[in-house]
Amino acid sequence: MSEQRCRDLRVEHERRPLAVASPEPRFSWVADHAQTAYRIEVVDRAGITVWDTGRVPDGAGALIPYAGRPLRPLEDYTWRVTSWSAYGELREESHFGTAPDLSRWEAPWIEPAQSPTELERWSLMDWIRGSGPTTDPSERLRPVQLVRQRIALTEAPVRARLMVTARGVYSAWLGGERVGDEALAPGFDSYRHRMSVQTYDVTEHLQGGPTVLAIALADGWWAGRIGLTGSSAQFGDRTAVTWELHLTMPDGRTEIVRAGTGAISAEGPWTYADIFVGERYDARRAQQWTSTTFDDSGWAPVAVREGELSPLVAFSGEPVRRVMELPARSVTRTNDGVVVDFGQVIAGRVRLRIPALAPGCEITIEHTETLDAQGDWFVNISGINKEQTDVYVSDGRAVEWEPEFTFHGFRYARIRGLDALIADDVSAIVISSDLEYTGRFETSDPRLNRLHENVVWSQRGNFLSIPTDCPQRERAGWTGDMQVFVAAATNIARVTPFVTRWLENLRADQLPDGRVPIFSPRSAFDDEAITTASGFGSIVAAAGWSDAIAIVPWTLYERTGDVRILEDNYPAIQGWIAFQTATAAAEVPPALAGAELSAERRERQRLLYNTGEHFGDWLTPSTMEGKPTHEAIGIAPALTSELAAPMFQAHTLTLASRIAAVLGRANESQEYASRADEVRDAFAREYVGADASLPVELQGMYALALGLDMIPDHLRDAAAGRLVDLVHARGDHLDTGFLSMPYLLDALWDAGHRDLARAVLWQDRAPSWLYEVDRGATTIWETWDAVAADGSVREMSLNHYAFGCVDDFLVRRFAGVAPAAAGWRRARIAPDIEAPLDRVSAAVDTPFGEITSTWQRRGEVVDVEVVLPFGVEAELVLPDLTLTLHPGRNEVTAASSVRLTV
Ligand code: BGC
Numbered sequence: 001m002s003e004q005r006c007r008d009l010r011v012e013h014e015r016r017p018l019a020v021a022s023p024e025p026r027f028s029w030v031a032d033h034a035q036t037a038y039r040i041e042v043v044d045r046a047g048i049t050v051w052d053t054g055r056v057p058d059g060a061g062a063l064i065p066y067a068g069r070p071l072r073p074l075e076d077y078t079w080r081v082t083s084w085s086a087y088g089e090l091r092e093e094s095h096f097g098t099a100p101d102l103s104r105w106e107a108p109w110i111e112p113a114q115s116p117t118e119l120e121r122w123s124l125m126d127w128i129r130g131s132g133p134t135t136d137p138s139e140r141l142r143p144v145q146l147v148r149q150r151i152a153l154t155e156a157p158v159r160a161r162l163m164v165t166a167r168g169v170y171s172a173w174l175g176g177e178r179v180g181d182e183a184l185a186p187g188f189d190s191y192r193h194r195m196s197v198q199t200y201d202v203t204e205h206l207q208g209g210p211t212v213l214a215i216a217l218a219d220g221w222w223a224g225r226i227g228l229t230g231s232s233a234q235f236g237d238r239t240a241v242t243w244e245l246h247l248t249m250p251d252g253r254t255e256i257v258r259a260g261t262g263a264i265s266a267e268g269p270w271t272y273a274d275i276f277v278g279e280r281y282d283a284r285r286a287q288q289w290t291s292t293t294f295d296d297s298g299w300a301p302v303a304v305r306e307g308e309l310s311p312l313v314a315f316s317g318e319p320v321r322r323v324m325e326l327p328a329r330s331v332t333r334t335n336d337g338v339v340v341d342f343g344q345v346i347a348g349r350v351r352l353r354i355p356a357l358a359p360g361c362e363i364t365i366e367h368t369e370t371l372d373a374q375g376d377w378f379v380n381i382s383g384i385n386k387e388q389t390d391v392y393v394s395d396g397r398a399v400e401w402e403p404e405f406t407f408h409g410f411r412y413a414r415i416r417g418l419d420a421l422i423a424d425d426v427s428a429i430v431i432s433s434d435l436e437y438t439g440r441f442e443t444s445d446p447r448l449n450r451l452h453e454n455v456v457w458s459q460r461g462n463f464l465s466i467p468t469d470c471p472q473r474e475r476a477g478w479t480g481d482m483q484v485f486v487a488a489a490t491n492i493a494r495v496t497p498f499v500t501r502w503l504e505n506l507r508a509d510q511l512p513d514g515r516v517p518i519f520s521p522r523s524a525f526d527d528e529a530i531t532t533a534s535g536f537g538s539i540v541a542a543a544g545w546s547d548a549i550a551i552v553p554w555t556l557y558e559r560t561g562d563v564r565i566l567e568d569n570y571p572a573i574q575g576w577i578a579f580q581t582a583t584a585a586a587e588v589p590p591a592l593a594g595a596e597l598s599a600e601r602r603e604r605q606r607l608l609y610n611t612g613e614h615f616g617d618w619l620t621p622s623t624m625e626g627k628p629t630h631e632a633i634g635i636a637p638a639l640t641s642e643l644a645a646p647m648f649q650a651h652t653l654t655l656a657s658r659i660a661a662v663l664g665r666a667n668e669s670q671e672y673a674s675r676a677d678e679v680r681d682a683f684a685r686e687y688v689g690a691d692a693s694l695p696v697e698l699q700g701m702y703a704l705a706l707g708l709d710m711i712p713d714h715l716r717d718a719a720a721g722r723l724v725d726l727v728h729a730r731g732d733h734l735d736t737g738f739l740s741m742p743y744l745l746d747a748l749w750d751a752g753h754r755d756l757a758r759a760v761l762w763q764d765r766a767p768s769w770l771y772e773v774d775r776g777a778t779t780i781w782e783t784w785d786a787v788a789a790d791g792s793v794r795e796m797s798l799n800h801y802a803f804g805c806v807d808d809f810l811v812r813r814f815a816g817v818a819p820a821a822a823g824w825r826r827a828r829i830a831p832d833i834e835a836p837l838d839r840v841s842a843a844v845d846t847p848f849g850e851i852t853s854t855w856q857r858r859g860e861v862v863d864v865e866v867v868l869p870f871g872v873e874a875e876l877v878l879p880d881l882t883l884t885l886h887p888g889r890n891e892v893t894a895a896s897s898v899r900l901t902v
Pocket residue numbers: 469470474478480481615618800
């Protein structure tokens with residue numbers, strides 16, 4: 001390798017984090033040589049070494065836990081790594097800061113004087129009946145509150161850290177300058193259990209002398225409209241903010257200025273702002289309210305609420321930011337406004353250049369993901385509180401404007417009030433958790449490339465503070481969606497801190513009886529909603545959704561080697577297993593209730609978690625055909641839940657067994673493994689026929705049964721044969737729902753039906769991925785026929801990553817890049833050089849650096865090139881050849897028997 005470096009120094013997966021919460025943060029780096037030993041030194045601000053590992057003879061540079069003197073809160077440290085190989089040493093230095101000690105937080109909550117606007121709340125049943133209020137947004141939403149607090153400083157501090165969190169979402173300014181570059185802070189959390197505190201370095205903001213901290217506070221996820229119903233105030237009906245400013249003065253003294261003393265509030269230019277509905281900015285009401293010299297004499301005192309703190313936690317992971325700006329692709333004038341196409345479905349908002357207009361002129365911006373078949377305006381997500389409409393009221397001046405406290409799911413915007421708008425005046429700002437997107441996948445087939453891009457865009461649109469199902473309708477942290485997608489997500493971006501934070505929420509939301517909720521964050525409103533609802537509305541935990549508690553940590557462990565994720569989640573997994581086990585023992589499926597069962601059958605029924613309301617293999621295509629959506633969505637759950645639930649039960653037991661083994665809990669590992677065997681055995685006796693048939697003849701059931709190892713060995717081929725028949729019966733199309741989708745192509749592949757797996761993938765009629773691509777999709781859709789072949793569009797989400805799980809298959813199979821041991825210590829590179837492609841190239845980030853795999857057809861032969869980082873042991877597996885790879889570039893030319901037919 002050309003330039004050898006020790007690079008990519010990280011603490012807790014992040015580069016130079018400012019506020020690491022863990023008392024034992026882990027250190028990682030990538031060394032471009034065969035490391036034989038390392039040394040880590042950590043030095044505090046005073047230059048005192050608090051940890052020196054000395055020379056450790058170890059090749060690893062991933063997630064080495066801190067073991068020095070206790071790290072002080074809110075401190076800055078420098079760390080150095082020295083990495084030795086047989087040929088010399090590499091050194092590099094980086095920095096990290098530690099989070100504040102939140103147990104010593106003394107600042108109260110500042111509650112601005114809030115307008116008495118009735119917040120609308122309605123139950124799930126009201127929502128299902130469509131009986132929510134239908135008033136104008138100005139009547140049902142309330143103004144953003146502005147808060148100011150003067151800070152008297154006699155001299156400039158040498159170091160300043162501002163910590164803030166809010167019930168609501170906030171933007172802060174100090175000394176007239178915006179603090180940080182986050183959007184929608186503090187982000188979405190299960191606020192009943194955790195309030196995330198952000199830490200900012202504000203040293204540059206403070207020059208000495210009097211200054212002002214100014215905070216704008218909107219309803220956000222706390223009090224605004226969220227979730228399926230769009231009901232408001234699900235966490236609370238009053239917004240509030242709390243903060244502490246810790247200053248280090250030139251003489252070394254620490255001064256702390258807290259929220260409270262002298263804080264005042266007023267309403268400003270945002271007459272309302274809501275994540276779902278949109279926001280209205282009245283520029284006529286705008287003033288220089290963030291500046292120190294602003295006259296705030298008319299502002300009202302705030303309520304100071306002591307001793308009401310929800311548990312504070314230090315925010316970790318990547319905040320939400322404005323991550324990209326997309327130009328307008330086209331601007332079309334219609335009889336009713338100007339329609340702008342940004343060419344890409346995103347989560348974000350529109351930025352506008354607004355000319356001087358008469359004061360009071362209103363500009364409205366509506367958002368949608370698609371137009372209708374005729375190219376006319378069509379809103380694919382509708383319903384009260386889902387308006388996705390922003391309003392700007394001019395004060396007569398020209399301005400560039402973008403909403404502050406909302407985001408929308410859209411590709412098109414319809415803008416009224418700016419008839420002369422041209423493309424240069426408008427752009428789309430992409431909003432997302434600011435993850436590093438590291439993966440690459442490219443082939444000679446532009447349609448596969450677009451499919452991959454669509455998956456990446458659906459990840460970007462839905463990794464927004466929490467992993468959501470869709471960024472326009474529910475925007476909820478659905479567990480099922482995440483568990484099917486997480487493997488693909490790990491190839492595409494560095495997801496560990498983001499997913500870890502969400503898992504913390506999910507665990508906080510787990511019920512005392514072990515149930516893991518179907519989405520997280522979850523509110524008291526959600527708890528209440530289930531008590532009044534029936535059917536789907538009453539579901540708290542569900543097969544394949546709740547199992548995310550085991551599947552997501554295990555997948556992250558496999559892809560990153562992070563054992564702490566397993567440690568942290570293991571008790572929650574045990575809790576969920578305890579619930580499944582107890583339910584299995586207590587209930588039998590309705591069809592067996594009251595029936596005389598043989599002792600043997602009663603015993604096996606006691607082992608199977610096969611009752612209760614679930615989503616089953618949600619959105620299985622054939623079950624939806626020709627029926628209105630509201631009727632169709634219930635069919636797959638009714639057909640498949642009894643089978644799917646025990647399959648995920650067995651899977652979770654197996655994962656628990658593997659996790660226990662990694663954690664050194666051999667007895668528990670053994671225990672879970674034998675319970676998994678018992679469940680599989682009971683399942684086989686109850687549901688698998690002597691001819692390998694299952695009681696439900698759907699592809700998804702066979703794909704799951706094969707993928708989750710539910711079929712006795714001697715029947716596997718026969719079961720695979722049945723799956724093949726079912727696929728043929730659908731004209732070689734997929735017919736799998738949410739839960740089984742990640743297993744279908746692999747089940748075919750592993751059973752030796754690679755051609756069929758490829759055929760299913762390359763289908764271009766619905767249901768298929770390339771059908772969406774051919775119809776111009778720029779993200780992954782919720783349902784395959786969201787846009788029908790005749791162009792007619794349905795009210796479905798066009799930005800749901802769940803079916804994008806196929807991206808993991810593309811990378812693992814076509815480029816052949818897959819871990820063979822946790823954390824990529826070993827890899828197996830088995831590119832599918834028989835695929836009907838001329839070229840495939842992919843890159844996957846690993847803890848040791850990037851692995852790239854490229855193959856290119858050249859007449860009768862295929863050139864394969866794999867670039868491997870140091871630290872990964874890997875084999876290249878080709879049809880007639882297996883060889884050991886070495887670090888750096890490996891090149892092989894293989895014979896190919898392929899005829900390009902597809
Ligand atoms: C969401 C899904 C979710 C599901 C539960 C839907 O409304 O959009 O993606 O997993 O409900 O079945």
